[in-house]
Structure formats: structure tokens, C-alpha cells
Amino acid sequence: MSPKVSKEHMEKRRANILEAAKQVFIEMGYERTTMKHVMEAAGVSRGGLYQYFLNKEDLYEAILEEGLEKAVDDNGLLLEKEVDSYWPLLMKRMFGESMEPDDRLDPLAPSNLEFFITGRHDERRRQYGLNRYQLGLQVYEELIKAGQECGEFSKTYDSKTMARSIVSFIDGLALDHAILPEEEIQVKKQSLLFVEYLKMALEVERGNRLKK
Amino acid sequence: MSPKVSKEHMEKRRANILEAAKQVFIEMGYERTTMKHVMEAAGVSRGGLYQYFLNKEDLYEAILEEGLEKAVDDNGLLLEKEVDSYWPLLMKRMFGESMEPDDRLDPLAPSNLEFFITGRHDERRRQYGLNRYQLGLQVYEELIKAGQECGEFSKTYDSKTMARSIVSFIDGLALDHAILPEEEIQVKKQSLLFVEYLKMALEVERGNRLKK
DNA sequence: CATTATAACGACACTATTGTCGTTTTTCAA
DNA sequence: TTGAAAAACGACAATAGTGTCGTTATAATG
Numbered sequence: 441m442s443p444k445v446s447k448e449h450m451e452k453r454r455a456n457i458l459e460a461a462k463q464v465f466i467e468m469g470y471e472r473t474t475m476k477h478v479m480e481a482a483g484v485s486r487g488g489l490y491q492y493f494l495n496k497e498d499l500y501e502a503i504l505e506e507g508l509e510k511a512v513d514d515n516g517l518l519l520e521k522e523v524d525s526y527w528p529l530l531m532k533r534m535f536g537e538s539m540e541p542d543d544r545l546d547p548l549a550p551s552n553l554e555f556f557i558t559g560r561h562d563e564r565r566r567q568y569g570l571n572r573y574q575l576g577l578q579v580y581e582e583l584i585k586a587g588q589e590c591g592e593f594s595k596t597y598d599s600k601t602m603a604r605s606i607v608s609f610i611d612g613l614a615l616d617h618a619i620l621p622e623e624e625i626q627v628k629k630q631s632l633l634f635v636e637y638l639k640m641a642l643e644v645e646r647g648n649r650l651k652k
Numbered sequence: 653m654s655p656k657v658s659k660e661h662m663e664k665r666r667a668n669i670l671e672a673a674k675q676v677f678i679e680m681g682y683e684r685t686t687m688k689h690v691m692e693a694a695g696v697s698r699g700g701l702y703q704y705f706l707n708k709e710d711l712y713e714a715i716l717e718e719g720l721e722k723a724v725d726d727n728g729l730l731l732e733k734e735v736d737s738y739w740p741l742l743m744k745r746m747f748g749e750s751m752e753p754d755d756r757l758d759p760l761a762p763s764n765l766e767f768f769i770t771g772r773h774d775e776r777r778r779q780y781g782l783n784r785y786q787l788g789l790q791v792y793e794e795l796i797k798a799g800q801e802c803g804e805f806s807k808t809y810d811s812k813t814m815a816r817s818i819v820s821f822i823d824g825l826a827l828d829h830a831i832l833p834e835e836e837i838q839v840k841k842q843s844l845l846f847v848e849y850l851k852m853a854l855e856v857e858r859g860n861r862l863k864k
Numbered sequence: 865c866a867t868t869a870t871a872a873c874g875a876c877a878c879t880a881t882t883g884t885c886g887t888t889t890t891t892c893a894a
Numbered sequence: 895t896t897g898a899a900a901a902a903c904g905a906c907a908a909t910a911g912t913g914t915c916g917t918t919a920t921a922a923t924g
Contacts, residue, residue, distance in 0.1 A: 449871090449921085450871085453871090469683070471681070471683030471684060472683060474910085474911060474912085475911075475912070475913090476911080484872075484873090485872060485873045485874065486873080486874070486912090486913090487871095487872065487873050487874065487875095487913090487914085487915085488871075488872050488873065490913065490914080491870090491871060491872070494913095495912080495913070496912080496913095569831060570831060570832065573828075573831050573832055574832065577832075597841075597845060600838075601838070601841045601842060601845065604828060604838060604842060605842050605845055605846070607824075607828060608821070608824040608825050608827070608828045608842060609820070609821065609824055610824070611824045611827050611828055612819075612820040612821055612822070612823045612824020612825065612827065613820050613824065615820075615823050615824065615827055616785075616816060616819060616820045616823055619781065619782060619785050620782065620785060620786065620789075626812075626813070626816060629809075629813045630813060630816060630817050630820060633809060633813065633817055633853060634817075636852070636853075637849040637852065637853075640848070640849070640852055641845060641848070641849075661891080661901095662901085665901090686880085686881060686882085687881075687882070687883085688880095688881080696902075696903090697902060697903045697904065698882090698883090698903080698904070699883090699884085699885085699901095699902065699903050699904065699905095700901075700902050700903065702883065702884080703900090703901060703902070706883095707882080707883070708882080708883095
């Protein structure tokens with residue numbers, strides 16, 4: 441009648457498999473990873489995997505689902521805040537808490553790449569990637585639109601074009617850095633250059649002056 | 653003693669298989685394509701494929717090899733030319749013969765993406781992609797360096813950073829357009845914005861004025 | 865501590881795909 | 895036209911990977 445194995449134990453193990461499987465999928469790609477790989481990484485038996493997931497595809501989908509939920513939370517958090525200046529918020533979205541270009545990249549970028557790759561030959565996975573992508577885009581667009589509304593940013597370029605330019609830039613940087621890692625400093629250099637460009641396109645200096 | 657099948661016939665058939673296989677690999681990705689797919693696309697029997705290629709990997713490598721040779725030729729062609737102004741040449745490299753942003757992209761970009769994807773989990777294929785990438789980078793770097801030497805471009809940013817920024821931008825645009833195609837016009841808009849950015853970073857207007 | 869539901873296990877059957885190989889067909893030179 | 899060399903073929907064995915299923919081990923409850 442009553443459960444003989446605690447719910448906590450099940451959830452913990454499921455999460456454990458999910459995390460291990462995620463690493464394997466990232467490492468090897470969907471097609472190449474076998475359930476044997478996942479099994480070894482998670483430290484369970486082959487049969488055990490099927491206790492928690494219907495099959496390989498179901499396991500993969502669970503990973504995507506989890507990632508999407510996290511992305512929604514992250515983005516929601518940023519948009520909630522009420523601010524008087526959008527430039528710092530934009531910088532924060534692009535470069536993280538430090539709010540200025542360093543050798544790290546927007547965490548959304550590698551994930552965009554990942555989903556683009558895995559989704560390239562599979563409609564369902566492509567759809568997940570698209571959702572995430574649009575989610576990221578939306579945050580930038582709203583930030584810029586808000587900045588333009590209050591007069592902080594120039595309206596020379598529409599918010600959609602600016603948002604896509606930013607995401608394009610970040611994704612391109614992540615892609616090229618993945619292809620040719622070389623020195624970390626290169627990422628920072630290119631980012632600094634891009635910030636100059638953003639300031640120009642949004643006329644941030646002028647905008648800030650106007651506000652004062 | 654003498655060959656009973658003409659060399660031309662063999663070469664033609666080999667090229668035929670190569671072209672068909674290339675399409676299949678692009679369409680399906682390396683892991684998913686089977687020799688059966690290739691066989692059907694090329695219109696030969698399974699056994700026939702092994703007359704020309706040792707195995708699937710060998711077939712794939714032959715396609716890469718061919719692509720690399722073509723890329724070397726294309727880039728070599730551009731660098732050979734003697735010019736008095738590097739800006740038009742830079743535009744030409746970025747946007748093709750039209751020399752100004754339209755909805756088309758540098759043909760190198762999709763190929764960069766392709767090799768990044770296929771090479772992501774395979775060292776040998778990754779190396780091919782890297783070679784191509786560096787080849788593209790080299791052309792931009794030499795163009796900008798030459799332009800800087802003759803005073804047409806500003807030396808504010810080093811040629812390497814500028815070259816990588818350009819390739820980053822193009823690849824990012826290609827990637828994002830691949831993820832979210834939407835209207836073609838968006839590509840043009842973002843490209844125009846990027847050209848403004850390039851003019852700023854290279855101080856092209858000023859440079860041109862100085863030359864006159 | 866005993867009971868029992870169920871999680872964990874690993875052998876098994878099934879499927880898909882690869883590369884080989886003996887046979888047939890084609891092609892070209894004499 | 896004919897003969898031989900080699901290309902084209904497709905059945906075959908080998909391999910790899912999936913998901914199922916009956917059995918065993920384990921953990922919560924009374």
C-alpha cells in the first residue's frame with residue numbers, strides 16, 4: 441500500500457542520472473553517446489536507467505526541459521528589476537555580475553551553440569533550441585526598448601535589430617572561441633571593441649548626458 | 653595488361669558519389685547518414701561504394717579534402733590582386749561581388765558552422781575545420797594589415813583583433829540566422845550596422861580623406 | 865525483525881548497420 | 895566480335911547498440 445522507497449531517494453537518483461547524462465551528451469554529442477556511456481557515468485546498470493527514463497530520447501528531452509526551465513528563471517529574474525539606468529543592466533546581461541567585458545562569455549551563448557548543433561538534424565530538439573534563443577532575444581529587446589522609451593538610448597536603430605546584433609555578436613564570439621581558443625585575452629579585446637560599437641549605435645554617452 | 657575501364661569513367665563516377673555523399677552528409681549529419689543513404693543518393697550499390705572509398709570515414713575525409721582545396725584557391729585568388737584601396741576589397745571579401753551588405757552571407761560562414769558541428773566530437777574533423785577557419789582569418793588579417801601599413805586604416809586596434817571580430821560577426825550572423833531565419837532583411841540591417849562599426853574602428857572615412 | 869513493494873540488475877532477443885566476398889556484368893582493346 | 899580485366903552487385907557474417915524481462919537486492923513500514 442505505502443511506498444517502500446522514499447520519494448527523496450528516487451528524485452535524488454533521477455537528478456544524478458540527469459546530471460551525469462548531460463555531461464556525456466555534451467562531451468560526445470547525442471548520436472555518439474550510448475546508454476552504456478550514460479550508465480557508466482551515472483554509476484547505475486543499463487536496466488536501471490529505464491526505471492527513470494523510457495529511452496534515450498526521453499532522457500535527452502528531460503535534460504532539455506530542465507535547461508529551458510532554468511533559462512526562463514534566469515531571464516525572468518533580470519526583467520523583474522526596476523532600474524533608472526538600462527546601460528548597466530545591459531552590460532550585466534551581456535557580461536554577468538562584473539558588468540564589464542572579461543574573458544568569460546554570456547552563459548546563454550554556449551547553450552545556443554549546443555542546441556543549434558544537437559537540433560540541427562532533429563525537429564523536436566531544434567524547437568527547444570529556438571525557444572531558448574527567443575527567450576534570450578526577448579530580454580535584450582525589452583531592455584533596449586525600455587531604454588529607448590525613457591530616452592537613455594537612441595532610437596536610430598530599432599530594438600529588434602539591436603537585440604539580434606547583440607545576440608549575434610555573443611554567439612559568434614562563443615563560436616569562434618570554440619573553434620580557435622587561443623588566448624583568453626582575445627575575447628576581452630573583441631568584447632571591448634563591441635561595447636564601443638554599442639555605445640555608438642545606442643548613443644549612450646549622449647543619452648546619459650541628456651539625462652543629467 | 654591494359655586497363656579495361658577508362659580512367660575518365662572512374663573519375664567521373666567517383667566525383668558523382670562524392671557530390672551525392674556531400675549532400676547527404678550536410679542534410680543528415682555524419683552520424684546519422686548510413687552507407688545505404690549515400691548509395692541511394694549516388695545511385696550505386698552498397699558494394700560499389702567500397703570500390704572507391706575504404707569506408708564511411710574515408711569517404712567523409714575525401715569530401716573535407718576537396719572542400720579545403722577549394723577554400724585555399726578562393727582565398728589565394730583574393731590576396732593576389734594589387735589594389736590602391738583596401739576598403740572595397742574588405743567589403744568584397746565580406747559580402748561578395750556586390751561589395752555591399754545584402755541578405756546573402758559570406759560563403760565561408762556556413763562552412764565554418766558545418767565543420768564546427770561535424771568536428772565537435774572528432775579530433776580529425778576538428779582539425780580540418782580549424783585549417784579552414786585560420787585560412788579565412790588570414791585573409792582578413794592580411795587585408796587589414798596592408799590597409800594599416802598604407803595609412804588607409806587606423807591602427808587603433810590590431811589587425812588580429814579586427815580580423816577575428818569580423819569573422820566572429822559573420823559567423824554569429826550566420827549562426828543566428830540559421831537558428832531563427834525569419835525575414836532576410838534582418839541580415840542586411842545587422843550587416844549595415846556592422847559596417848558602421850567597422851568604419852568607426854578602422855576610421856575609414858578619416859583614412860580616405862587623408863589619402864586624397 | 866519480518867514483510868513486501870519496488871528499485872536495481874544483467875542476460876537476452878531484436879534491430880540496424882557495417883564491410884567482405886564470390887558472382888555477374890560491363891567496358892575496352894585487340 | 896570476342897576475351898579478359900576490373901567494376902558493380904547484393905547476400906552474408908560480424909558487430910554494436912537498444913529496450914525488455916525475469917530475478918535479485920534493498921529499503922521503508924508495521
